[in-house]
Every structure is written in C-alpha cells, then in structure tokens.
Amino acid sequence: MFSLTCEHAIKEVIFVARQSLDGQRTNLKEIAAGIESPVAYTAKILQQLVKSNFVLSTKGVNGGFETDLNKMKSLPLMRIVEVFDGDFIANRCVLGLKSCNSTHPCPLHEKYAPVRGRLVSVLESTCMLDLALGIYSGQAILKEL
Amino acid sequence: MFSLTCEHAIKEVIFVARQSLDGQRTNLKEIAAGIESPVAYTAKILQQLVKSNFVLSTKGVNGGFETDLNKMKSLPLMRIVEVFDGDFIANRCVLGLKSCNSTHPCPLHEKYAPVRGRLVSVLESTCMLDLALGIYSGQAILKEL
DNA sequence: ATTAAATCGGATAAAAATATCCGATTTAGC
DNA sequence: GCTAAATCGGATATTTTTATCCGATTTAAT
Ligand code: FES
Ligand code: FES
Numbered sequence: 001m002f003s004l005t006c007e008h009a010i011k012e013v014i015f016v017a018r019q020s021l022d023g024q025r026t027n028l029k030e031i032a033a034g035i036e037s038p039v040a041y042t043a044k045i046l047q048q049l050v051k052s053n054f055v056l057s058t059k060g061v062n063g064g065f066e067t068d069l070n071k072m073k074s075l076p077l078m079r080i081v082e083v084f085d086g087d088f089i090a091n092r093c094v095l096g097l098k099s100c101n102s103t104h105p106c107p108l109h110e111k112y113a114p115v116r117g118r119l120v121s122v123l124e125s126t127c128m129l130d131l132a133l134g135i136y137s138g139q140a141i142l143k144e145l
Numbered sequence: 146m147f148s149l150t151c152e153h154a155i156k157e158v159i160f161v162a163r164q165s166l167d168g169q170r171t172n173l174k175e176i177a178a179g180i181e182s183p184v185a186y187t188a189k190i191l192q193q194l195v196k197s198n199f200v201l202s203t204k205g206v207n208g209g210f211e212t213d214l215n216k217m218k219s220l221p222l223m224r225i226v227e228v229f230d231g232d233f234i235a236n237r238c239v240l241g242l243k244s245c246n247s248t249h250p251c252p253l254h255e256k257y258a259p260v261r262g263r264l265v266s267v268l269e270s271t272c273m274l275d276l277a278l279g280i281y282s283g284q285a286i287l288k289e290l
Numbered sequence: 291a292t293t294a295a296a297t298c299g300g301a302t303a304a305a306a307a308t309a310t311c312c313g314a315t316t317t318a319g320c
Numbered sequence: 321g322c323t324a325a326a327t328c329g330g331a332t333a334t335t336t337t338t339a340t341c342c343g344a345t346t347t348a349a350t
Contacts, residue, residue, distance in 0.1 A: 001146065001234075004308065007241045014252060027326070040310045047328065060317025061325045077253075089146075096152045098289055106286065107159060107279035108222075111267045118263065122256045134252035141251065144243055149338065172296070185340045192298065205347025206295045 006084035009045050010131075011035040011142050013080060016055050017067040017132035027064035036143040052083050054128075069129060077131065078123035090120045151229035154190050155276075156180040156287050158225060161200050162212045162277035172209035181288040197228050199273075214274060222276065223268035235265045 002010070015034045019026040026034075032042040046065060050057045054075065055065050081089060093100035094112045102109065134140035147155070160179045164171040171179075177187040191210060195202045199220065200210050226234060238245035239257045247254065279285035 001239050004241070007239075010253075011240060038309060041308070043327080044309080044329095050327090057327060058317085059315075059325095059327045061323095062318060063316080063326045065327090094146050094152075095156060095287075096149070097286070104286055104290065105284075107276040108155075108271070109285065111271055115260065115264050115267055119260050122260055126253070126256055131252040139250075140254065141242070141249055142240075145249065183339060186338070188297080189299095189339080195297090202297060203347085204295095204297045204345075206293095207348060208296045208346080210297090 001089070002081060003085050005045060006081055008035065008037050008042065009049060009084050010077065010080055011037070012042065012046060012049060013054055013067070013072075013128055014131045014135060015142055016065045017069065017072045017128055018135045020067045020069055020072075021132060021136050025058065025062075025064040025066045031065065034142060048083070049080075052080075054080060054083075067128075072129040072132060073127055075128045076124045077126045077128065078120070080128070081123060089123075090116070146234070147226060148230050150190060151226055153180065153182050153187065154194060154225055154229050155222065156182070157187065157191060157194060158199055158212070158217075158273055159276045159280060160287060161210045162214065162217045162273055163280045165212045165214055165217075166277060166281050170203065170207075170209040170211045176210065179287060193228070194225075197225075199225060199228075212273075217274040217277060218272055220273045221269045222271045222273065223265070225273070226268060234268075235261070 012031055012035060015031050016026055019030075028039060028043055028046065031037075031046065032039040035042070046055065046057070049055045050065075055067050057063070057065050078090075091100060093106050094108050094116070095106040097104075097106050100106075100109065100113075102113070105113075131140075135142060157176055157180060160176050161171055164175075173184060173188055173191065176182075176191065177184040180187070191200065191202070194200045195210075199216075200212050202208070202210050223235075236245060238251050239253050239261070240251040242249075242251050245251075245254065245258075247258070276285075280287060
C-alpha cells in the first residue's frame with residue numbers, strides 16, 4: 001500500500017506528535033527506538049519531514065523534534081502520503097494504465113475505483129492528531145510490545 | 146497496490162483468456178504487444194502463470210498460450226494476486242506492524258481494516274472470465290489506444 | 291531427417307528502493 | 321571560548337525489484 005519510507009514517515013510524525021502531547025521535545029534516538037526503525041534511516045526521513053514542515057527541528061544540545069499540535073489537528077494523513085508516495089494511491093490505475101478514467105477504463109476500474117475512493121476518504125478524514133491520540137490513550141501501538 | 150510483476154500477470158491472464166473467448170491460442174509476442182510489456186519480462190511472468198496452472202502452454206511451432214474458460218469462470222483475481230504478491234494485501238498491517246489484529250492495533254487499523262476488507266471482497270468476487278469479457282465487449286482496455 | 295517457430299529455464303544486468311556512514315553545522319551549558 | 325549533544329546533507333552501500341539475454345528443448349510441417 002504505502003512504501004516502507006512512507007510507513008516510517010507516518011509513524012515518525014505520530015511518535016513526535018504524541019510526545020508533543022506531553023509538551024516534550026524528542027530526539028532521533030528516541031524516535032528510532034519508539035517506532036523500531038534503523039537510526040540512520042529514521043534520520044533521513046525526519047529530514048524530509050522537517051523540509052516539508054510537518055515536524056519542527058531544533059539543532060544543538062537539547063535539540064530534537066516536536067510538532068505544532070494545532071497543525072496536527074488540521075493535517076490529514078493524506079498530505080504526508082502525498083509527499084512520500086505521490087498522488088498515485090489516489091489516481092493511478094490499479095493495472096498501471098497511463099491514465100485512470102471511466103471513459104477508457106481498465107477491466108478492474110469499475111469495481112476498484114469505489115474502494116479506492118473510500119481509502120482516499122479515510123486518508124483525507126484522518127488527521128495526525130487523532131492518530132497521535134490513539135497512541136497517547138494506549139488504544140494503539142507503533143511497535144510490538 | 147500490486148507489484149508491477151503482479152499487474153503484468155493479471156493483464157497477461159486477461160489477454161490470454163480474451164483470446165480463448167475467440168477459440169484462439171496466442172503467443173508471447175502477441176501477448177507482450179497486447180498489454181504493452183517488454184517481451185522478455187512478459188515471458189518470465191508467463192512461465193510462472195503456467196507453473197501455477199492459470200494458463201496452458203504448448204511448445205513448438207503453432208504453440209502458444211491459452212486458458213480453460215471454465216477455470217477462468219471460477220478463478221478469483223485474488224488467487225493470482227496471492228501467487229505474485231503473497232497474502233500481504235489481505236493481512237499485512239498498513240503501517241508494517243508484525244501482526245495486524247484488533248487487540249493490539251496500529252493507529253490506522255480501525256479505519257483501514259474495513260476498507261481493506263472491501264478490497265479483498267472485490268478481489269475474491271471478481272473472476273478472470275469477467276475481466277476478459279470486459280475486454281471482449283470493448284468496455285475496457287489493457288493498453289492505451 | 292531437417293527446419294523453423296515456439297516455450298523453458300538459468301544466469302545476468304539494470305534500476306529503484308532501502309539503509310548506512312561520516313564530516314559539517316548548530317547551539318546550550320559551563 | 322570550549323565542549324558535548326544534537327541535527328543536516330551529501331556520498332555511498334546494500335537489497336530488492338524489474339528486466340534482459342541466450343542456449344536448451346519441444347514440435348508441426350515439409
Ligand atoms: S483505469 Fe484502471 S483503475 Fe481506473
Ligand atoms: S494493525 Fe495496522 S492495519 Fe491492522
């Protein structure tokens with residue numbers, strides 16, 4: 001569904017936002033441990049998240065990463081997915097035709113497009129704050145116990 | 146969604162089955178042209194389709210590929226997807242947790258699992274014959290016009 | 291038997307995705 | 321100012337996926 005990089009990115013934002021709920025800034029090591037991801041790879045993805053303005057970074061001693069919770073409240077998961085995997089989940093033909101449209105559809109289009117529509121609607125209607133709250137409340141996890 | 150290899154596999158079966166609707170056996174070149182896929186790559190995938198018994202092959206002059214239409218009628222698309230991409234579309238956690246279950250879910254599980262369920266149900270309820278008929282009737286295409 | 295058309299199968303090549311490394315830069319605290 | 325802790329960014333390495341190549345085998349037609 002998502003690329004591995006995108007999965008990591010999503011978990012990283014959720015982890016950082018969850019720490020922000022406690023008013024805490026977190027750092028690379030904590031994030032990598034919190035989502036069970038290689039440190040160096042986590043770092044690379046965090047850089048993209050900072051560039052894309054999803055998380056805030058502070059250099060130097062006591063530096064680290066945090067989020068603006070108001071922003072997380074109005075940030076649909078879809079925005080993050082778009083940055084890492086492009087819009088192809090939302091628009092690409094499931095069989096790889098150059099364009100997906102109902103006038104010249106692939107044989108699966110009619111049955112697939114509605115499901116994809118629901119998926120997109122989940123991604124658009126789910127904000128990063130809600131996902132972080134799932135972790136905060138203990139109802140969901142980001143790594144095996 | 147699917148791997149490229151799986152997309153090609155699906156289109157190949159559809160193409161071969163569509164020719165079988167005309168009572169015709171088709172060959173590698175025609176298939177590759179019919180789905181706009183590199184000949185050598187198409188060949189490799191066809192071999193797996195033969196091994197998995199989705200298509201029948203005949204060697205030698207006038208050889209080629211064909212399908213058993215009765216088999217296509219009772220062959221859900223899901224069976225092909227499973228061979229090429231495993232069961233991970235149906236079972237894998239969308240965020241990559243080792244196990245997807247509702248007792249220890251990832252933050253997306255609750256919203257994602259129902260959509261995935263619908264997707265699986267489409268893949269299970271769509272048979273290869275129906276997809277081939279979509280091409281036969283001209284309502285759908287396998288490559289750009 | 292010979293030939294030509296076709297699939298088969300193993301080895302290999304190329305490209306993309308995933309992951310690591312390390313020196314440069316920034317900054318809080320002393 | 322110095323030091324230690326942290327992110328930054330570019331280069332590189334590894335792994336997986338995608339794609340190709342080519343000789344071996346099979347077979348219909350002559
Ligand atoms: S044309 Fe294939 S999914 Fe729309
Ligand atoms: S636990 Fe993540 S999708 Fe089910």
